[in-house]
Amino acid sequence: xxxxxxxxxxxxxxxxxxxxxxxxxxxxxxxxxxxxxxxxxxxxxxxxxxxxxxxxxxxxxxxxxxxxxxxxxxxxxxxxxxxxxxxxxxxxxxxxxxxxxxxxxxxxxxxxxxxxxxxxxxxxxxxxxxxxxxxxxxxxxxxxxxxxxxxxxxxxxxxxxxxxxxxxxxxxxxxxxxxxxxxxxxxxxxxxxxxxxxxxxxxxxxxxxxxxxxxxxxxxxxxxxxxxxxxxxxxxxxxxxxxxxxxxxxxxxxxxxxxxxxxxx
Amino acid sequence: xxxxxxxxxxxxxxxxxxxxxxxxxxxxxxxxxxxxxxxxxxxxxxxxxxxxxxxxxxxxxxxxxxxxxxxxxxxxxxxxxxxxxxxxxxxxxxxxxxxxxxxxxxxxxxxxxxxxxxxxxxxxxxxxxxxxxxxxxxxxxxxxxxxxxxxxxxxxxxxxxxxxxxxxxxxxxxxxxxxxxxxxxxxxxxxxxxxxxxxxxxxxxxxxxxxxxxxxxxxxxxxxxxxxxxxxxxxxxxxxxxxxxxxxxxxxxxxxxxxxxxxxx
DNA sequence: GAGTGGTCTAGACCACTGT
DNA sequence: CAGTGGTCTAGACCACTCC
Numbered sequence: 337x338x339x340x341x342x343x344x345x346x347x348x349x350x351x352x353x354x355x356x357x358x359x360x361x362x363x364x365x366x367x368x369x370x371x372x373x374x375x376x377x378x379x380x381x382x383x384x385x386x387x388x389x390x391x392x393x394x395x396x397x398x399x400x401x402x403x404x405x406x407x408x409x410x411x412x413x414x415x416x417x418x419x420x421x422x423x424x425x426x427x428x429x430x431x432x433x434x435x436x437x438x439x440x441x442x443x444x445x446x447x448x449x450x451x452x453x454x455x456x457x458x459x460x461x462x463x464x465x466x467x468x469x470x471x472x473x474x475x476x477x478x479x480x481x482x483x484x485x486x487x488x489x490x491x492x493x494x495x496x497x498x499x500x501x502x503x504x505x506x507x508x509x510x511x512x513x514x515x516x517x518x519x520x521x522x523x524x525x526x527x528x529x530x531x532x533x534x535x536x537x538x539x540x541x542x543x544x545x546x547x548x549x550x551x552x553x554x555x556x557x558x559x560x561x562x563x564x565x566x567x568x569x570x571x572x573x574x575x576x577x578x579x580x581x582x583x584x585x586x587x588x589x590x591x592x593x594x595x596x597x598x599x600x601x
Numbered sequence: 602x603x604x605x606x607x608x609x610x611x612x613x614x615x616x617x618x619x620x621x622x623x624x625x626x627x628x629x630x631x632x633x634x635x636x637x638x639x640x641x642x643x644x645x646x647x648x649x650x651x652x653x654x655x656x657x658x659x660x661x662x663x664x665x666x667x668x669x670x671x672x673x674x675x676x677x678x679x680x681x682x683x684x685x686x687x688x689x690x691x692x693x694x695x696x697x698x699x700x701x702x703x704x705x706x707x708x709x710x711x712x713x714x715x716x717x718x719x720x721x722x723x724x725x726x727x728x729x730x731x732x733x734x735x736x737x738x739x740x741x742x743x744x745x746x747x748x749x750x751x752x753x754x755x756x757x758x759x760x761x762x763x764x765x766x767x768x769x770x771x772x773x774x775x776x777x778x779x780x781x782x783x784x785x786x787x788x789x790x791x792x793x794x795x796x797x798x799x800x801x802x803x804x805x806x807x808x809x810x811x812x813x814x815x816x817x818x819x820x821x822x823x824x825x826x827x828x829x830x831x832x833x834x835x836x837x838x839x840x841x842x843x844x845x846x847x848x849x850x851x852x853x854x855x856x857x858x859x860x861x862x863x864x865x866x
Numbered sequence: 867g868a869g870t871g872g873t874c875t876a877g878a879c880c881a882c883t884g885t
Numbered sequence: 886c887a888g889t890g891g892t893c894t895a896g897a898c899c900a901c902t903c904c
Contacts, residue, residue, distance in 0.1 A: 382892085559825070560824070595797060660891090
């Protein structure tokens with residue numbers, strides 16, 4: 337390894353891994369490290385930038401360079417789909433009492449803040465392709481943001497697209513003032529006679545765009561989980577396309593796949 | 602936005618998004634951009650480094666800076682678990698004819714290269730916790746790498762851990778020379794009387810470590826999908842823990858969740 | 867005010883690509 | 886060979902934190 341900044345990065349990396357500096361600890365300053373390794377400050381900065389991009393360090397102006405402390409993860413399990421479907425057919429009081437995100441996080445409404453906005457749009461090529469629709473099909477676009485009361489940034493941004501034609505039977509569904517709708521999307525679709533048969537979720541990971549990093553308050557060295565979920569009804573139509581963005585450093589997705597039993601041999 | 606490098610990055614970003622430069626196109630050189638924006642080369646380099654980390658650009662020494670071309674994605678669907686379970690009870694010839702990865706990618710054995718190594722280890726705290734085992738429990742550790750014949754880097758690294766006690770009935774299972782085992786892990790477990798009831802997959806995303814980036818040949822600006830899959834048998838035991846690393850820029854995970862039907866109202 | 871990281875400069879030299 | 890990006894230097898000045 338002939339590059340000075342890689343030697344420095346490698347050395348600092350092993351200091352962290354060996355536990356000689358732990359989460360939250362401060363590293364020596366740029367100038368001190370430059371002195372220690374006999375290199376210029378710029379070279380040390382390059383090493384520190386690499387470790388920051390790896391998610392190992394966190395740099396704070398005026399305070400110093402710290403070993404990043406892992407954030408507590410929010411678990412999202414696909415069990416919630418069945419839970420939500422069962423709930424949608426329960427009494428209105430029961431539906432109003434609980435929400436899907438509360439179910440996931442185990443937290444009450446007083447600890448979480450939701451935000452919903454509705455728009456009417458036309459399907460672009462991407463959405464049309466995903467939903468098996470013609471381009472230009474009128475859609476209801478709903479945007480949801482969920483965050484902890486105590487935190488400034490949402491831990492979840494979701495955009496849902498539903499063909500407007502499907503919602504004709506219940507005009508209330510086009511009005512964002514109905515949110516939070518008791519029983520969620522499953523109950524909303526039930527109100528116009530739609531039953532969901534299955535959810536198909538497409539999971540990808542990538543670095544956040546500049547705008548996404550801003551919206552979600554993602555520090556450098558964090559990945560983004562992007563989930564596109566298709567809700568398919570009992571007539572095999574795509575009745576909802578939901579794109580969800582989740583911070584990679586605080587999300588764990590859990591999927592349980594149940595298998596049919598073997599016949600006795 | 603007072604920072605010069607952010608203005609430059611923002612301007613170049615919009616050039617790409619507006620399609621004024623498309624995938625594969627070359628951008629002006631560092632020196633040319635410095636001239637154009639009236640800034641030093643270092644400032645331009647900072648802007649280009651940011652866009653590279655976002656996965657938007659690709660820099661090649663001696664050739665130039667290019668707009669990154671998206672790689673073709675390998676789709677991994679949870680349907681394969683049921684497929685593999687069904688296959689495990691078929692004839693030996695049928696099992697030998699196909700593999701799980703071929704099923705996933707739609708490619709034949711001649712286009713893919715597998716590699717398997719076996720080790721015997723003791724459970725550390727992490728594995729013991731995941732498997733509900735005592736620390737130190739003897740495990741069989743199997744490492745698999747899968748790649749295209751035409752490519753140098755694997756698109757998949759998997760490490761599987763099975764309590765050795767479960768495999769006592771079939772010594773052949775401890776020998777890596779048995780790989781590829783016809784019918785895969787499901788058939789291997791079947792040979793010692795274990796039937797899998799369900800798979801539980803935990804999905805997370807993060808930047809690759811330095812070593813992972815090297816192993817998988819990940820370019821800067823790429824995330825890593827890390828999946829921990831627990832195989833749970835019909836007696837509710839964790840019979841396999843499989844940790845899989847997948848390049849975020851070429852993997853799409855698909856999970857289908859089937860819901861039970863409502864009773865007629 | 868002392869100490870921290872962030873931005874920016876104006877270079878030098880090197881490694882690599884393509885002609 | 887000219888042209889590209891990669892490494893490294895030795896600074897200056899700024900924005901911010903903490904005492």
